[in-house]
Every structure is written in C-alpha cells, then in structure tokens.
Amino acid sequence: MSEAQVQSETVELIEVLHVEDESDFADLTATFLEREDDQFTVETATSAEEGLERIRDHPPDCVVSDYNMPGMNGLEFFRAVRERYPDLPFILFTGKGSEAIASDAISAGVTDYLQKGSGTEQYELLANRIRNAVRTRRETQRVDRQQQLMRLTEFAGDTGGWELDRESGTILLTAGSRRIIGRPDQTEISLEEGIALFHPDDREEIQHTLTRAFETGEEQHNTWRLQPGDGDERLIDMTITPVVESGGRVTKLRGAGHDITDRKERRQELEMHKTIIEALTxxxxxxxxxxxxxxxxxxxxxxxxxxxxxxxxxxxxxxxxxxxxxxxxxxxxxxxxxxxxxxxxxxxxxxxxxxxxxxxxxxxxxxxxxxxxxxxxxxxxxxITERKERTRELERQNARLEDFASIVSHDLRNPLMTAQGRLELAQADCDSPHLDEVGDAVDRCQALIDDLLTLAQSGNAVGTTEPVTLSELAEECWQTTPGADATLAVETDQTISADWSRLQQLFENLFRNAVNHGGREVTVTVGELADGFYVADDGAGISDEDHDDIFEAGYSTADDGTGFGLTIVKEIVEAHGWEIHVTDSEASSARFEITGVETAH
The missing domain is CATH 3.30.450.20 (PAS domain)
Incomplete structure (x- = not known):
C-alpha cells in the first residue's frame, strides 16, 4: 500500500471537551461518544471555569456544555469562549426545559442546541452534531490555509465557494456552488449573473459589499437570500475574503457560504411557539x-x-x-x-x-x-367553574319545570276532567246558555294545559334529526286540523333534516292558527324558499302593529286562543337553529317564513 493510501485511510481524531457539573453524566456521555465513533476522544470538566482553563491549555475541536451549572451558566461560558476562539464549535447540550433557553442560545450564535433525552439515541444525535460542526470548521480552516482557487476543492460551508476575479469580472464556482444554484456543468459565470441569483432587494447591498471588500481589503460578512434555479429560496450566511497581491492591491475575492435556512426556520418556529403560548388565555x-x-x-x-x-x-x-x-x-x-x-x-x-x-x-x-x-x-x-355553575342552575330550572309539568298534568287536569263530567250531567238535567259558556271555559283551560305542558316539557331541545319530506308531513298534520271547508295546498317536494315530532308540532300549530284566524274556508299553502320553507294563508292577515307581538307567550287576537301556539312554533324553530319571520303573503294575508334550514341528501 502506498504512503498516500495509508494517509487517506488514517482516522482523523476529534477532541471533545464536555463541561458538565454532573460528573456521572459527563463520564457516561464520554463513554457513549467514544463507543459511537472511534474518532472521538472526550475530556470532561465539572465547571465553566475549569473548562476555560482546559481550553487555554489545549483548545479542543469542539466544546459540549450543559446550561444549568453553578457559577457561570452555559451561555455565559459560550460568550467567554467566543471572545478568544470565535470559530470554535460550541454545542449547548442541556436538559429539557424552557423554549426561551433554546431561543437565547440560537440568538447568541451557538453552533448547535440539543436537549438531553432519556435514551441512547441522544448520544447518536450528539455525535452526529459534533462531527458536522468539526467537519465544517476544518473545511473552513483548510480553505483559509490553502488560499487556492475553488475549482479544485469545496470551500467552507454547505453551499460551496466561489472566486471573483477583479479584472475579468468572472466568477469561478466550486462543485458545491454549482450544485446549489442548479448549474452543475457551468464552472464560470459573470458577476452580473452571480448577483442576479439573489433576491432583488439584496442585490444592491451585495454590489456595495463587493466594492467595499475590493477597496478596503477587509473581510466582509453578511446574510443574503439566494434564489437558485429550482425556486427554493435559501438564506446564505456569506463570508468574503480579499486576496491581496504583493503590491497591496486586492485582485480577487473569495467567498464561503453557509446555508442557515433551517437554523433560521427553527428560530422562527421557536419564536412562533413562544408567541402562541403567550397569546393563549x-x-x-x-x-x-x-x-x-x-x-x-x-x-x-x-x-x-x-x-x-x-x-x-x-x-x-x-x-x-x-x-x-x-x-x-x-x-x-x-x-x-x-x-x-x-x-x-x-x-x-x-x-x-x-x-x-x-x-x-x-x-x-x-x-x-x-x-x-x-x-x-x-x-x-x-x-369552567362558571360554566358548570350555569349548567347546574339550568338543571335546577329544568327540575322546577318538571315539577310544574307534573302539577299541571295531574293536579289541574284531574279537577278539570271532573268539572267537565259534572257539566255534562248538568246539561242533561237542564238547558241553559250559561252551561254552554262554562263548557267553553273548560275547553279553553284544557287547551291551555296542553300548550303549557308542551312548552314546559320540550324547552329548546331537539331530538335526533332525520330526513323529513315536507309534503308528507304537512298532509299528515292537516288530517288532525279541524277546518270544515279549509284547504291545504302543498307547493314543495323538499326533504329537510329535522326532528320529526317537533316539526309536526310546528305544522299543527301554524295550521290551527291559520284556521282560527283566517276562517273555516281559508286556504293554507306550504311552499319552498331558497334556504327553507313557508306557511301562508289567504285569511284576514296580521296587522303591522301585531307583527312584533305574535310570538310572545299568552298573546292572541282570537277569543278562544291560548296565546301559546306561535310561542311553541318559535321555540321549535330556534331549537333547530333556524329563523322565523312573519310577512304578508301575495294576498296580503299571513305568511310565516322559516329560513336557515338544511336540506337532507
């Protein structure tokens, strides 16, 4: 095997300093890291002060630090390290906790932030973060040392590198640069083409930065929005280094970029989560x-x-x-x-x-x-304490209504039935118009009891809804409506979603109201609306001054009316989530329009 082959296969060690006040956890982390990758050699320190001494004696390739430590905390330690070693990779490896720590860490510029977990996967993830951070730094150092054209090697940063020649105005691109801009085969572009790859709002600042680097010979640093050929905008952290010839003149500029899109997105996501939490009541x-x-x-x-x-x-x-x-x-x-x-x-x-x-x-x-x-x-x-109290109060009210319904149905109805029986016996013994008046009064009391029970027992409740064909239900309800020569006209084939029994009550009350007020020869029409239906008649109609009062409990213009029929109608409508309005029909008679109705499919 040749010497070059031996060198290429030589393992490049990564020296890690782990600063952790929990010595047992520090030793455990070192064991796992060295077992995860034989590149790693890990030393530990139990405080930030001890960590600074270790770094001064022998700087490692990467620092991994806890946050909560006695004396100097992790972020304070990071800032102290950065003052002397501005590019030394620093990973904050701390326990689960506040999103504010992560946000502060990223804002401060730590290389990476990682929360401790309870499984061994955390050490695999930590090892990967260390490798990436050290690799990035070493690539940067290698480029700085070599000061060569970037046609032959990748510049630091995951976007690759470039070199701008002052005389020709052309830019040479490394393979990484060509890949990120979507031009894998184009090794050279003009300055104008290069600037055009960035967001329009950033181009003027880019031109000023390049001019400043050429004129001052000082390194420049900025962050710009790259818009490559695939249209996926990336945020690039760019460092521009002037190449100075022996005469002191800057002839070239070399750039190295780092794609920090994901880092910014993580920071924005943390800020968003923080804002959401703060906005919650x-x-x-x-x-x-x-x-x-x-x-x-x-x-x-x-x-x-x-x-x-x-x-x-x-x-x-x-x-x-x-x-x-x-x-x-x-x-x-x-x-x-x-x-x-x-x-x-x-x-x-x-x-x-x-x-x-x-x-x-x-x-x-x-x-x-x-x-x-x-x-x-x-x-x-x-x-939900207040909501629970309101619920309990409603339950108490419902209990009182049930007691009331029991009294009405038993304690009042039974004496009325007795009075009605005695009345029939009296009418058999003698003929008196006064007895007829008594009979009408008893009938009215029975009607009032029926309507009061309906109001007390049903309230605003709606049972299970089902498809209901309006024409079928209207015809059925009409059969129980006393009306002599009254006529029903159904002009709809709608099927709606409703509680059948409650809708039956609605039609029966509207039909009785029409017959009672419109006369025994009245025609009642059930018709269709865009979002509901209507019930109209050709009777005497309702005066304008009565429009606002007819749904009030006890209000009636008929001598024998209870005044609860239309109140029941309104409660049924509202229980379904619908709305009801009274208008004049084409014949200037009463028309009740029910809207907001859901059609059944």
Whole structure:
C-alpha cells in the first residue's frame, strides 16, 4: 500500500471537551461518544471555569456544555469562549426545559442546541452534531490555509465557494456552488449573473459589499437570500475574503457560504411557539417523562396561586387530589396506546394554594418522541367553574319545570276532567246558555294545559334529526286540523333534516292558527324558499302593529286562543337553529317564513 493510501485511510481524531457539573453524566456521555465513533476522544470538566482553563491549555475541536451549572451558566461560558476562539464549535447540550433557553442560545450564535433525552439515541444525535460542526470548521480552516482557487476543492460551508476575479469580472464556482444554484456543468459565470441569483432587494447591498471588500481589503460578512434555479429560496450566511497581491492591491475575492435556512426556520418556529403560548388565555403546562412540571405559563401560575419555583419540578399532585391524578394517568395511557387518540379532553378539579376548588377542562397530548422512549406530555387547563355553575342552575330550572309539568298534568287536569263530567250531567238535567259558556271555559283551560305542558316539557331541545319530506308531513298534520271547508295546498317536494315530532308540532300549530284566524274556508299553502320553507294563508292577515307581538307567550287576537301556539312554533324553530319571520303573503294575508334550514341528501 502506498504512503498516500495509508494517509487517506488514517482516522482523523476529534477532541471533545464536555463541561458538565454532573460528573456521572459527563463520564457516561464520554463513554457513549467514544463507543459511537472511534474518532472521538472526550475530556470532561465539572465547571465553566475549569473548562476555560482546559481550553487555554489545549483548545479542543469542539466544546459540549450543559446550561444549568453553578457559577457561570452555559451561555455565559459560550460568550467567554467566543471572545478568544470565535470559530470554535460550541454545542449547548442541556436538559429539557424552557423554549426561551433554546431561543437565547440560537440568538447568541451557538453552533448547535440539543436537549438531553432519556435514551441512547441522544448520544447518536450528539455525535452526529459534533462531527458536522468539526467537519465544517476544518473545511473552513483548510480553505483559509490553502488560499487556492475553488475549482479544485469545496470551500467552507454547505453551499460551496466561489472566486471573483477583479479584472475579468468572472466568477469561478466550486462543485458545491454549482450544485446549489442548479448549474452543475457551468464552472464560470459573470458577476452580473452571480448577483442576479439573489433576491432583488439584496442585490444592491451585495454590489456595495463587493466594492467595499475590493477597496478596503477587509473581510466582509453578511446574510443574503439566494434564489437558485429550482425556486427554493435559501438564506446564505456569506463570508468574503480579499486576496491581496504583493503590491497591496486586492485582485480577487473569495467567498464561503453557509446555508442557515433551517437554523433560521427553527428560530422562527421557536419564536412562533413562544408567541402562541403567550397569546393563549388558557393555562399551559409541560410534564417530563417522570410526570414533573418542566414548564408552566403565567396563566397557570395565576390559576393555582403557587409561585413558579414551587410548581416546577413538582408533580400534579401539588394541585390535584389522588382521584384527579389517576384520571389523568388513565387518559395518558390512552394517548400512548398504539390505537389511541392524539389528544384527550376531560374534566378535572384543581385545588389552588388558597381558595375554593376550580373545575377545569384539561386538554392533554404527548410530546413528539422517537422509538419507545416517552418524552413527556403537554396540556392546557381552562377554568369552567362558571360554566358548570350555569349548567347546574339550568338543571335546577329544568327540575322546577318538571315539577310544574307534573302539577299541571295531574293536579289541574284531574279537577278539570271532573268539572267537565259534572257539566255534562248538568246539561242533561237542564238547558241553559250559561252551561254552554262554562263548557267553553273548560275547553279553553284544557287547551291551555296542553300548550303549557308542551312548552314546559320540550324547552329548546331537539331530538335526533332525520330526513323529513315536507309534503308528507304537512298532509299528515292537516288530517288532525279541524277546518270544515279549509284547504291545504302543498307547493314543495323538499326533504329537510329535522326532528320529526317537533316539526309536526310546528305544522299543527301554524295550521290551527291559520284556521282560527283566517276562517273555516281559508286556504293554507306550504311552499319552498331558497334556504327553507313557508306557511301562508289567504285569511284576514296580521296587522303591522301585531307583527312584533305574535310570538310572545299568552298573546292572541282570537277569543278562544291560548296565546301559546306561535310561542311553541318559535321555540321549535330556534331549537333547530333556524329563523322565523312573519310577512304578508301575495294576498296580503299571513305568511310565516322559516329560513336557515338544511336540506337532507
């Protein structure tokens, strides 16, 4: 084997300094990294101060650091390293926690940010991040050292490199550059073509930067939006290095770019998530795989009354009783099952630090994870105490209505039936017009009872809806409408989605209303509207001053009317989510229009 072959196969070692105050975890990480790749040699330090001393004595290829450490934290340590070693790869490897740490880390310019996990996959991922960071730095150093044309080698950065000749105005492209702009076979382009590859709003600034580099001989750095041939815009972090001839004149510019699109997108995504959480009015929490709070929003802190430091690291038993904790664990089991839902919603009672229990709606899901290692859960708590109280009040009102219906149906109807029987006996014994008046009064009371029971028992409820053919139901209801010579005309073949029995009540009440007010020879028409139907008659009509009052309970213009028929009609309409309006028909008579009706298919 030749010497060149031996050198090409030589393993290039990667020296890593791991700064971690938990010495056991630091040793474990070193073991896994060195087992993952025999390129790695890992040294450890238990504080940032010790880490700085190690770097001063012998700079590593990459620094991996925890965030929460006594004395100087991870970001402060990073800034101290950057002051002396501006290009040394630095990876923040810290426990699960605040999105704000990740955002601050990326904003500060760390090479990468990685959260610790509970499985061995985290070390594989960390090893890959280290390799990528070190490879990028070494490529940059190699290009800087060689100072050669980039036709022969890749420039630093995943976008490759380029060289601009001042005299000819041409740009030589490396293979990486040609690949990113979609011109794999074109090794040379003009300056104008090169600038045109970028966003129109960036081109003037690019031209100024190139001119400044030629005139001052100083290295330039900026970020621009590349628009390659495939149309997929990329954000390029560009470093431009002047090549100075012996006479001090800049004859060439060399550029190295790094595609930071994904990094910016991650930063924007973190900012978006942070904004979303801050905009939520519900209380937000995050639990780790051991069921301990790792994040709580300001709303949750305010809801439970404990300070944030007390909540973080605690389990939900701090604010929930044993039954509520078991219920949450049951729903978490559903989420983790192979065929379980993505989220669950259930009711839970929260016990704040001070004050009465709070009834909440808990909307919970699990954090994304790979493999079999569960990473924790996230959820929101919404205070529904007032809603529950309103529900209980409605239940109490319904109970009172049921009691009222019982009294009406039994305690009033029975005496009326007795009075009606006695009246018939009296009419058999003697003939008196006064007895006829008594009979009419008893009939009216029976009608009032029937309508009151309908209102009390049905309320605004709608049962199961089904396809209902209006013509069939209208004909059926007309058979029970006393009307002598009254006529029904059906001018629709619509089939709508409705509660059959409630719609039957609607038609019966509208038909009786038309006959009672329009006369025994009235014609009642059921017709079709664009989003509903109407019931009209050719009777005397309804005066304008009565339009606003006819749906009020007890309002009637007929001597023998109860005043509840149209009230029942309106409740049935509203229970379905429809609307009802009274207008004049073509014959200037009454027309009831029901709209917002869903057609059945």
């Amino acid at each position: 519900d209380a937000v929490y995050v639990l780790d795989e051991e069921g301990r709070f790792t994040y709580v929003s300001d709303e949750l802190v305010e809801l439970v009354g404990y300070d944030r430091e007390t909540i973080l690291g605690s389990t939900p038993s701090l604010i929930k009783d044993e039954d509520a904790v078991e219920r949450a664990e049951h729903h978490l089991g559903r989420l983790l099952s192979s065929d379980g839902p993505e989220t669950v919603q259930f009711e839970v009672t929260i016990q704040p630090c001070d004050g009465d229990p709070i009834v909440c709606e808990d909307h919970m899901g699990v954090l994304p994870y790979e493999g079999d290692e569960f990473d924790g859960s996230v959820g929101t708590l919404r205070d």
